[in-house]
Amino acid sequence: MIMIGNTAIRRICQSVLLLTSLFALHTCPHSKVEESFNLQASHDLFYHGLGPAWRSFADGDDAVVGSTSCADPNEGAKESVSCSINDDVGFPYDHMKFPGVVPRTFTGAIFLSFIAKTISLAIPKQLFNLSSHPMIVQFLIRLELLLLCWMAHVRLSNALGRYIGGKQYTQASSSSVQANASLPSLISNYYLLITASQFHLPFYSSRLLPNTFALLLVTHAYAEWFNGNPRRTATYLVFTTAIFRCDVLLLLFTVGLTLLLRRQLSLVQAIATGVVTGVSSLLLTVPLDSLLWRRPIWPEFEVWWFNAVDNRSSEWGTQIWHWYFSKALPKGMLLTA
Numbered sequence: 001m002i003m004i005g006n007t008a009i010r011r012i013c014q015s016v017l018l019l020t021s022l023f024a025l026h027t028c029p030h031s032k033v034e035e036s037f038n039l040q041a042s043h044d045l046f047y048h049g050l051g052p053a054w055r056s057f058a059d060g061d062d063a064v065v066g067s068t069s070c071a072d073p074n075e076g077a078k079e080s081v082s083c084s085i086n087d088d089v090g091f092p093y094d095h096m097k098f099p100g101v102v103p104r105t106f107t108g109a110i111f112l113s114f115i116a117k118t119i120s121l122a123i124p125k126q127l128f129n130l131s132s133h134p135m136i137v138q139f140l141i142r143l144e145l146l147l148l149c150w151m152a153h154v155r156l157s158n159a160l161g162r163y164i165g166g167k168q169y170t171q172a173s174s175s176s177v178q179a180n181a182s183l184p185s186l187i188s189n190y191y192l193l194i195t196a197s198q199f200h201l202p203f204y205s206s207r208l209l210p211n212t213f214a215l216l217l218v219t220h221a222y223a224e225w226f227n228g229n230p231r232r233t234a235t236y237l238v239f240t241t242a243i244f245r246c247d248v249l250l251l252l253f254t255v256g257l258t259l260l261l262r263r264q265l266s267l268v269q270a271i272a273t274g275v276v277t278g279v280s281s282l283l284l285t286v287p288l289d290s291l292l293w294r295r296p297i298w299p300e301f302e303v304w305w306f307n308a309v310d311n312r313s314s315e316w317g318t319q320i321w322h323w324y325f326s327k328a329l330p331k332g333m334l335l336t337a
Contacts, residue, residue, distance in 0.1 A: 038208035
């Protein structure tokens with residue numbers, strides 16, 4: 001009876017997180033400016049695929065770039081900068097006309113658009129033509145990301161439960177283990193409920209930001225760590241750093257150092273994992289993104305250079321010094337505060 005009860009409570013907690021995320025998806029259908037690139041990339045790849053990019057590459061076409069003033073006339077004279085403009089009807093991708101501050105990867109967008117396209121092809125057009133309803137396509141792509149994030153959190157909660165249970169058996173007597181038999185389930189359920197009670201994670205789980213793709217993979221990395229798979233943990237973190245968020249490099253360093261100090265990874269294993277995963281990641285992101293950006297490119301390296309070397313991160317926008325304490329953290333913690 002205890003196991004049945006714990007299983008039922010676990011399913012309820014999982015459902016609460018899913019329903020909270022779905023509520024945010026349904027009630028907030030509009031886009032944030034930060035997700036504009038991945039949103040338009042998913043749209044373009046769903047409707048056009050890679051065909052136009054391949055044909056442009058085969059024909060040896062270059063990106064049409066014009067030098068024009070991007071300054072706001074209300075802000076006075078500014079230095080003229082180069083802005084991408086797309087007059088090539090044979091290359092129907094919005095990112096050439098609206099490139100954003102720095103180039104980002106198409107890896108996440110092409111994965112989600114492929115799933116959506118597969119679903120579209122599986123549905124008979126006599127019943128419903130998904131391609132003729134772009135807002136439903138957008139909802140579907142966001143739903144895919146939401147479900148992937150939800151499954152990652154469920155997996156991490158299960159890993160937490162197993163980790164706590166394993167600690168009990170190795171550090172406690174059999175009598176105390178029996179007395180605290182429900183502790184692993186309790187910890188797992190608390191994780192799901194705390195995640196569901198925050199605004200930040202349920203809302204952003206369906207938003208196509210690089211941060212969301214990174215969080216999805218980092219969640220799997222922590223699940224692997226609690227499951228006792230340090231090499232997979234390192235693999236997830238290296239992959240995420242190289243493709244989606246160069247900022248994860250800081251987390252990779254701290255987690256990697258912890259794995260080495262705790263002797264969960266040897267130095268040779270760490271180097272081998274980093275090299276193999278790093279090279280594999282570059283073989284995925286560089287050809288795909290170079291094809292679609294129409295020039296040789298490693299997007300996350302350019303992001304890192306823009307933020308760290310050129311020190312231009314303030315161009316993303318700034319807030320008053322107490323913003324994190326007065327607004328961001330209270331909003332993010334919400335019911336867990």
